Amino acid sequence: MISTLDWLVLLAYAGVVTTFGFLAGKKESTSEDYFLGGRKMPWLSVMVSIYATSLSALTFIGVPGAAFGGDFVYLQLAIGDLAGRILVSTLLLTAYYKSQVTTIYEFLGKRFGPRSRDAGTGFFILTRIVASGVRLAGCAIALSVVFEIPLNGAIVLIAVVALVYTALGGIKAVIWTDALQFFLLLGGAIVTLSVIWSAIPGGFNEFFQIGSEFEKFRIFHVSASPSHPEFFLNFNNPNALAAGLLFGCFTTFAVLGTDQDLVQRMLTCDHVKKGQKALLWTAALNFPITLLFLSVGAALFAYYKVVPDAAVDAFATAQHNDYIFPHFIKTVLTPGLRGLLIAALLAAAMSSLDSALNALSSTFYIDIYKRYIRPETDEKGAVTLSRYSVIIFAAILAFVAMQCGKTESVLWLGFKAFGYTYGAMIGVFLIAVLTNKRGNDIANVAIMVTSVLMVLFLTADSIGPLQEIRSTLLSPLGIEKISWKWSIIIGSIWTFGIGVIFSGKPLKS
Structure with missing residues (x-):
């Protein structure tokens, strides 16, 4: 049960992040201050903030859950991730800095025209709302298990805390609180491993023995034989080597290069080289930290093999592996330590939710409100409007999280x-x-829409009367549909391949 000491730790955490937001927001007088920190943020804090946001509750809860129910195949994404970060650094960041944009969809407007900018804005807002709603649901699941409160109540609680300091402090509050929350996340994972290894009679050696026996440390699912289910180019197997590596690369390229949520962080540095440095150093962090959270999942598996728990067996049977780490925090950890891990859970949610709120707010103001509703808004009004839009987007994300929980x-x-x-x-x-x-x-908009339709056609579980057509088209590959991990790759190839056929205005120097 949650003790007084746990509550004190949590109150201290909430007090610190709220204070950060208040102090950061005292000097926010312009929209550039609010959205880009005046382009004067230190690259080291930006680097930590980028990585803290990419961690999120999906990493803190979902990665251990994936390792508990499977193995280390998720690490394939981390390998592809490195290539994605290098591509963003070399191809996109220089162009964004040269254009001096506040949102990256302004760049599309300068390059192609207003409709491409509108499409990029709309795609970002829709996708970020859904993806961040899922992240919020991930942390709320944990809190609902730990505190034995309804899932929807946990969602509202997290959303309220995040919107308070984000609305107050803008991007500065996001970056500085993310830096704090990053170390809290990291500490929580390390503490969990230490506790589990101490609790298992054979310590680390027994953990490694159990993990090896059940193939928990397996990373690659690969075969050179086309007839084997683990053929490296099996389009129907989401764990196939090619799918994992390419999905990791393309996903990182998309999130860190075309999503205002994370690109906004890099644009707060005063020079492109500092933004690139911040991004590339996150690559050095990614592999060992991903391995750390996968190890937490494998350690939980080993612990519950040694110390059986009926509740954990029920979670595993229902394939609710995301509930197991929160259950461990609640039932095994000691007072104080339990509060620290719960604070780390909150940090996992806040580090992704705060940035999403700020990015959605900036995109709405710069790309929609200022262009179509009230172009002449003064700087004071811009900051006020942005703070109100943070509240609105927090409510929307909470609603989406309730549907995904x-x-x-x-x-x-x-x-x-x-x-x-x-x-x-x-x-x-x-x-x-x-x-x-x-x-x-104009063609870009049409191609982006058809890209989504093509991806759905090739990867969706069911496409009604089109199912037979898809099966016929894919029959030479011996499959009826393509694994969802290929979706972002298919969409990229489709859009670029058709888009370059059309001519347009040259890129402005």
Whole structure:
């Protein structure tokens, strides 16, 4: 049960992040201050903030849950992730800094025209609402298990805390609180491993023995034989090597290069080289930290093999593996330590939710309100409006989270949420930076929409009367549909491949 000491730890955490938001917001007088921190943020704090946001509750809860129910195949994504970060750094960041934009969809407007900008804005807002709603649901699941409160109540609680300091402090509050929350997340995972290894009679050696016996440490599902289910290019197997590596690369490229949520962080540095440095150093963090959270899941599996628990067996049977880590925090950890891990759970939610709120607010103001509703808004009015829009988006994300809270795995649902749309985003941005006179404003919109339809046609579980047509088209591959991990790749190739056929205005120097 939650003790007085646990509550004190949680109150201290809530007090610190709220104070950060208040102090950061005292000097927010312009929209550039509020959205980009005046472009004067230190690259090291930006680097930590980028990584803290990409961690989120999906990592803290979902990755251990995935390892508990499976193995370390998720690490394939971390390998592809490195290539994605290098591509963003070399291809996109230089173009964004050169254009001096507040949102990256302004860049599409300068390159192609207003309709491409509108499409990018709309795709981002829709996808970010769904993906961040899933992230919020992930942490709320944990809190509902720990505190034995309704899931919807936990969602509202988290959303309220995040919107308070985000609305007060803007991007500065987001970056500085993310830095704090990053170390709290990391500490929580390390503490969990230490506790489990101490609790198992054989310590680390027994953990490793159990993990090896049940193949928990397996990373690669690969075969060179086309007839084998684990053929490296099996389009129907989401764990196939090619799917994992390419999905990791394309997903990272999309999230860190075409999503205002994370790109906004890099644009707060005063020079492109500092933004690139912040991004590339996150690559050095990603592999070991992903391995750390996978190890937590394997350690939980080993612990409950040694110390059976009926509740954990019920979670596993129902494939609710995301509930197991919160259950461990609640029932095994000691007072104080339990409060620290619950604070880490909150940090996992806040570090992604706060940035999403700020990015949605900035995109709404710059790309919609200022263009179509009231172009002459003064700077004071802009900051006020942005704070109100944070509140509105927090309510929307809470509603979406309530709809997503009962899924079997928040980790994979989160990836699926943007796999259908971000391929189109990647394709358009690649046309913008890799060509000079290719791409057409109106055509881009049509191609992005058809990209989503093509991805759904090839990867959706059911497409009604089109099912037979798809089966016929894919019969040479011996499959009836393509795995969802290929969705973002298909969308990228479709959008770029067709988009470059059309000519348009040259890229402005």
